[in-house]
Amino acid sequence: MKKHISSSNLEAVLEDILLVDSLPSVEVYAATVTHKKRLSEVILRLNTVMPVPDLQHLKRINGLRILLCKACSFRTGEDAIADLAARGFDVTSLGSVEKVSVVDRLPTTRRQFEAAKNLWPVNFHEDKLVEKALSYRAGFCEEEVGGFEKWMEMALEAARRSTGYKMGCAIVDPKSGKVISVAGDRRGQHPLQHSPMVAMDLVAKSQGGSGAWETDQDYYLTGNDSPDAYLCTGYDAYLTHEPCVMCSMAFVHSRIKRVFYGVGSPDGALGTLTKLHTTPALNHHYEVYRGLLSDECLKL
Amino acid sequence: MERALELAERALAKGEVPVGCIFVRGSCAIATGANDVNRTKNATRHAEMDCVDKVLKSGDSARDCNAHLTVEPCAMCAAALLNLKVERLIYGCPNDRFGGCGSVVDVAALLGSQIPIISAVLPDRAMALLKQFYAGTNPNAPLSKVKTKKPK
Numbered sequence: 001m002k003k004h005i006s007s008s009n010l011e012a013v014l015e016d017i018l019l020v021d022s023l024p025s026v027e028v029y030a031a032t033v034t035h036k037k038r039l040s041e042v043i044l045r046l047n048t049v050m051p052v053p054d055l056q057h058l059k060r061i062n063g064l065r066i067l068l069c070k071a072c073s074f075r076t077g078e079d080a081i082a083d084l085a086a087r088g089f090d091v092t093s094l095g096s097v098e099k100v101s102v103v104d105r106l107p108t109t110r111r112q113f114e115a116a117k118n119l120w121p122v123n124f125h126e127d128k129l130v131e132k133a134l135s136y137r138a139g140f141c142e143e144e145v146g147g148f149e150k151w152m153e154m155a156l157e158a159a160r161r162s163t164g165y166k167m168g169c170a171i172v173d174p175k176s177g178k179v180i181s182v183a184g185d186r187r188g189q190h191p192l193q194h195s196p197m198v199a200m201d202l203v204a205k206s207q208g209g210s211g212a213w214e215t216d217q218d219y220y221l222t223g224n225d226s227p228d229a230y231l232c233t234g235y236d237a238y239l240t241h242e243p244c245v246m247c248s249m250a251f252v253h254s255r256i257k258r259v260f261y262g263v264g265s266p267d268g269a270l271g272t273l274t275k276l277h278t279t280p281a282l283n284h285h286y287e288v289y290r291g292l293l294s295d296e297c298l299k300l
Numbered sequence: 301m302e303r304a305l306e307l308a309e310r311a312l313a314k315g316e317v318p319v320g321c322i323f324v325r326g327s328c329a330i331a332t333g334a335n336d337v338n339r340t341k342n343a344t345r346h347a348e349m350d351c352v353d354k355v356l357k358s359g360d361s362a363r364d365c366n367a368h369l370t371v372e373p374c375a376m377c378a379a380a381l382l383n384l385k386v387e388r389l390i391y392g393c394p395n396d397r398f399g400g401c402g403s404v405v406d407v408a409a410l411l412g413s414q415i416p417i418i419s420a421v422l423p424d425r426a427m428a429l430l431k432q433f434y435a436g437t438n439p440n441a442p443l444s445k446v447k448t449k450k451p452k
Contacts, residue, residue, distance in 0.1 A: 204341040213353075248376075249376035253343040253344055274410055281397075
């Protein structure tokens with residue numbers, strides 16, 4: 001059997017800060033510690049006399065240099081030393097003071113960490129899922145992407161036969177491997193019946209709800225009304241096009257798990273105008289991937 | 301707005317989210333809407349969407365209507381109403397969970413919309429209804445499971 005070769009350039013749509021190679025920097029004063037033996041004593045004393053709550057992401061020590069404070073706190077390094085002396089700190093344990101550039105926050109990716117630690121030692125807690133999402137093809141293997149493409153084909157088919165714009169959406173339960181609903185765009189009949197909105201309404205019907213709209217030519221799974229089924233919880237949505245603000249927010253309300261789309265849209269809210277799914281204040285967050293069968297989606 | 305608040309009160313009595321919505325053209329109310337999530341099992345059936353559907357069903361459009369809402373619309377509804385070119389969007393209290401008029405997302409800025417948005421019309425009564433609702437927990441939501449960290 002001929003092996004299916006994936007044509008997709010899948011990538012995760014991640015919050016902006018994860019895509020930054022090197023973090024913004026801030027200047028600090030650092031002093032050399034004159035006696036290596038007194039290092040631990042100096043650290044303890046300094047943490048009490050001059051704590052640095054907004055530099056908690058940094059190590060206090062870099063070799064024989066110790067971090068004093070943010071450079072904006074004092075006009076010169078000498079002023080910082082004088083302030084320490086006034087607070088009863090034994091400044092004879094400190095040598096020369098210099099300004100050093102450090103990162104202003106905890107790195108969120110390994111790449112940021114590698115750049116940051118060249119400036120000054122910094123804490124880092126690797127998030128394996130973030131690293132996976134940042135890697136080639138969002139870390140999915142060829143087979144997985146092939147599976148995603150199979151679902152996207154259903155959205156493509158719905159787009160081709162749609163009565164409105166040539167756009168489509170399929171909602172799938174990855175656990176059971178079943179398609180829950182498929183819908184094409186119906187803007188010809190109703191200005192808000194974008195394919196994702198119709199597909200979400202069909203999910204409601206599949207779960208025994210009345211739904212809101214009469215849409216005869218689309219598909220939904222019948223008898224999907226197990227007690228576990230709640231909105232789109234655990235489901236994936238496959239869209240030929242990046243969804244607009246309305247549809248993207250509707251996916252938040254519906255608690256979708258992942259959204260895969262083929263190509264970006266000028267009014268898209270999952271990468272183009274904004275990345276709605278990364279808004280921290282929202283009560284539900286979903287993953288977003290783009291570039292799935294993008295050539296086919298472009299041809300629509 | 302008084303009438304929108306009455307609709308919200310009625311929704312609360314039925315166990316739906318107490319949000320009221322009324323579309324007015326000139327001095328004529330052309331449709332009202334109420335949250336209809338539980339019956340439809342569709343989480344997108346907010347009062348605004350219900351109202352839009354009623355207007356469309358009557359053969360009319362939302363264009364040139366003043367949309368009066370007791371609560372700041374969510375980003376979904378704000379986008380829908382602005383794209384449908386309502387004349388003005390008027391609401392009572394802010395919605396710090398989903399608000400699409402600046403509380404959580406500024407949809408008008410995203411879409412470059414110039415449609416006037418008027419806030420804080422009788423906000424206290426709208427807020428009091430919401431507080432009453434959220435004092436109880438949503439009986440339709442399943443018990444939350446242990447959350448695993450996901451990349452955003």
